[in-house]
Amino acid sequence: MAGRGKLIAVIGDEDTCTGFLLGGIGELNKNRKPNFLVVEKDTSVTEIEETFKSFLARNDIGIILINQFIAEMIRHAIDAHVQSIPAVLEIPSKEHPYDASKDSILRRAKGMFSAEDFR
Amino acid sequence: MGGSEPEDTRVKMDEKLFRFMDLLELLEKKRATLNSLIEQGWFSITKARYSMGNKQVSALQYASEMEPLVWVHTRALENDEMQFFTERNTQKSSRESSDELLSVEDIGPQEEGLRRRNKTRKDTIKKKDTEGAKTDKGSEVNSARKKDSNPQQDPLKWFGILVPQPLKQAQSSFKQVIELSAEIAALQSAVVSTRQELRLSLAKGLNSEDTLGNTVKDKCLTDELTVSEQKECNKIISS
Numbered sequence: 001m002a003g004r005g006k007l008i009a010v011i012g013d014e015d016t017c018t019g020f021l022l023g024g025i026g027e028l029n030k031n032r033k034p035n036f037l038v039v040e041k042d043t044s045v046t047e048i049e050e051t052f053k054s055f056l057a058r059n060d061i062g063i064i065l066i067n068q069f070i071a072e073m074i075r076h077a078i079d080a081h082v083q084s085i086p087a088v089l090e091i092p093s094k095e096h097p098y099d100a101s102k103d104s105i106l107r108r109a110k111g112m113f114s115a116e117d118f119r
Numbered sequence: 120m121g122g123s124e125p126e127d128t129r130v131k132m133d134e135k136l137f138r139f140m141d142l143l144e145l146l147e148k149k150r151a152t153l154n155s156l157i158e159q160g161w162f163s164i165t166k167a168r169y170s171m172g173n174k175q176v177s178a179l180q181y182a183s184e185m186e187p188l189v190w191v192h193t194r195a196l197e198n199d200e201m202q203f204f205t206e207r208n209t210q211k212s213s214r215e216s217s218d219e220l221l222s223v224e225d226i227g228p229q230e231e232g233l234r235r236r237n238k239t240r241k242d243t244i245k246k247k248d249t250e251g252a253k254t255d256k257g258s259e260v261n262s263a264r265k266k267d268s269n270p271q272q273d274p275l276k277w278f279g280i281l282v283p284q285p286l287k288q289a290q291s292s293f294k295q296v297i298e299l300s301a302e303i304a305a306l307q308s309a310v311v312s313t314r315q316e317l318r319l320s321l322a323k324g325l326n327s328e329d330t331l332g333n334t335v336k337d338k339c340l341t342d343e344l345t346v347s348e349q350k351e352c353n354k355i356i357s358s
Contacts, residue, residue, distance in 0.1 A: 005190030005206055008297065014178050019160045021181065022274050022286075023293035024188030024207070028181075035187075038178050062191035062203065063304050084201040084311075085193055087304035091153070094161055098154050100147075105307045109143065109314055 006062030009055045009086070010036040011048065011070055013093055020065065035061060039070055049074045061086045068103070069096040078104050132320045139313045146306045153299045156292050163289035170283050180277045188274075189297055198316065201308040203301040207294075 008025040010017050017038045020026075028034040037043075037051045052074055055061050068090040071078055078088055088105075092098035100106050168176040194202040275282055275290055 005192040007187055008189065008191055008300065015161050015164050016157075018176065018178065019157070019164060019289060019293040020297070021185070022290040023297045024274060025297060026181075026185040026274065027187045028183070028185040030184075034185075062193050063300055065300060084195075084199070084308050087201070087203065087307060089300055089303055089307070091157060098150070100150075105311060109139075109310050 006060055006086075007035045009061045009064045010066075011051060011055075012037075012039060012065065012067040012091070013070075014038050014040070015094060016065075016067055016091070039067070045073050049077055052077055056081060056086065063087045063089060065089050065091055067091060067093040067096070068098055069093050071104075072102065075104070128320065128323070132317065135313060135317050135320060139310070139317060142306060142310045142313060146303065146310060149299060149303050149306060153296060153303060156296045156299065160289045160292035160296065163285040163292060166285035167278075167283050167289060170285070171278070176278060176286070182274070182277050185274070189294075191301055199312045201305065203304045203308075205298055205301045 007027055008020070010020045010025065012020070017036050021036065026034070026036055033054070035055070037048070039048060048070060052064070052066070055064050062085060064086050066078075066088065070093075071088075071090045081088060090098070090103050101110075164176060188208045190206045190208075192204045192206060194204070196202060275286065278286060
């Protein structure tokens with residue numbers, strides 16, 4: 001498994017997970033936990049946060065894709081993650097378009113400069 | 120000569136700043152492409168759901184066992200940046216395409232001419248000599264069918280044997296999204312590490328001026344510094 005590279009994990013709504021599973025990233029068998037979580041209306045924030053932290057703790061996941069509106073629910077956990085691996089990518093959802101001002105990575109870069117620096 | 124060192128530091132900082140801006144611009148472009156491909160994929164899934172039925176394209180159709188067909192390889196660079204590369208398992212796809220061809224052949228008559236139901240051993244041996252290639256293909260088909268029962272198969276098959284074209288288009292879109300995701304992950308890592316380098320260079324640049332005869336204070340008194348540099352100056356002086 002180690003020689004074959006790392007997995008891509010997904011935390012998203014049903015259509016997002018369906019799409020990425022069609023792309024071939026899914027892993028599900030009796031021995032290992034799945035590398036995806038379908039977030040529905042009744043999915044609790046605790047479950048989402050626990051799943052995210054479990055993905056961070058696994059050493060076989062390289063990238064975590066997460067809908068931005070779900071990322072907002074666990075923003076504190078995402079901001080606390082500063083390691084390079086796994087990389088966390090926020091993606092839009094059908095009802096919530098991507099907002100760069102909410103992205104954790106871009107917010108870190110935004111703090112670099114202020115408007116007065118360019119006078 | 121002593122004045123050339125801070126000049127070199129400023130030139131390096133300018134280069135890092137340009138690189139940072141270029142990375143941000145590239146990241147924004149890739150993000151826009153990623154978002155539009157994802158939206159395209161959703162639209163295709165919705166079209167497929169419309170033609171197949173609501174429950175035919177849902178989480179209920181997911182296989183009970185899955186194996187990933189795409190992997191991500193990571194490599195650490197010298198400046199704490201990470202590179203991400205995707206690797207897709209294309210062997211299965213080529214096998215599957217050949218299996219499909221073989222299965223098409225298998226549906227038709229395996230032998231030319233009349234079929235003999237009561238086959239003798241001699242007949243089978245003769246046929247093996249003349250049709251050695253076909254029997255090999257048959258065994259391959261059998262082994263391939265066994266492999267098809269393995270979880271590592273095209274996820275499109277979860278939704279039926281004959282799936283509508285929109286579902287295939289959705290799969291194609293999301294495959295491209297996966298490739299782009301690796302590139303964006305690498306860009307994000309580069310943005311964060313370049314930002315760190317810029318901050319360190321800014322602090323070091325002001326510190327190095329201090330070793331050349333307390334020029335930091337003089338510099339802070341001038342209006343040449345930007346607001347952020349003045350804040351850094353004040354921090355260093357106060358420490």
